[in-house]
Amino acid sequence: MSEETVWLEGAISVEAALQGNCRKVSAVYVQQADGRRWDKRLARLRRLTDEAGVPLQLVDESFIAARVTGQSHGGVVAAVGPRRFVTLTELIAGRERPFVVMLDGIEDPFNFGQALRSLYAAGADGVVVRPRNWFTAAGVVARASAGVSEMMPIAIAETAEAAAEFFRQAGLQIAATSNQQAISLYEANLRVPLFLLLGGEKRGITRSFLAQADLILQIPYDQPYFQHSLGVVASAAIVAFEVRRQRAYG
Secondary structure (H helix, E strand, C coil): CCCCCEEEECHHHHHHHHHHCCCCEEEEEEECCCCCHHHHHHHHHHHHHHHHCCCEEEECHHHHHCCCCCCCCCCEEEEECCCCCECHHHHHCCCCCCEEEEEECCCCHHHHHHHHHHHHHHCCCEEEECCCCHHHHHHHHHHHCCCHHHCCCEEECCCHHHHHHHHHHCCCEEEEECCCCCEECCCCCCCCCEEEEEEECCCECCHHHHHHCCEEEECCCCCCCCCCCCCHHHHHHHHHHHHHHHHHHC
């Protein structure tokens, strides 16, 4: 394998990579095992690999162990190439009311992957990241996101401000979360075309970005004395599903 080879671990991640078409899958490897529990998994993997023209090989435990970082692989790994990113234009092309989220400054790959999972489940059209991002830890992110990282359209922008300017010119409103000069998430109109910035656990969102945002959203709490910010995983889920609720039922 070349030095650019990335190893994805677990059937969910591998199946997502085969279906997501965002990177080349060179081969899939399955640990040989006795028992019927492998029948359905092998049948599904064989169908997907056959459809994608990817070889599937049965290997021993030592082959798998030498290529994994955790214990949740379930005896399935895949050798894949670098991720292919889309353009900012492609994230919104053909969409009447696009909903795009930028995940910026997230310090933990598990949090990044879990935030992606929530955004995908809620129907976000795509995600923007900076050039330095957690896709260098593709195996961890794929597991944390339940394979979503291999399915979600992802684009790159140098800065949050650059992404916001691009989407503003394309007709999207610019939104961010904060507890300063904000309106309740549940009072805001989220049915409009929307670009949302979610900041990381430590740095948060800069004042300069908040100053140019069209919407500053606050997630209301039921405990008046709790003033701490929610983590990015919770914030992503709450905001994204409110966007979905408003657009589907509002």
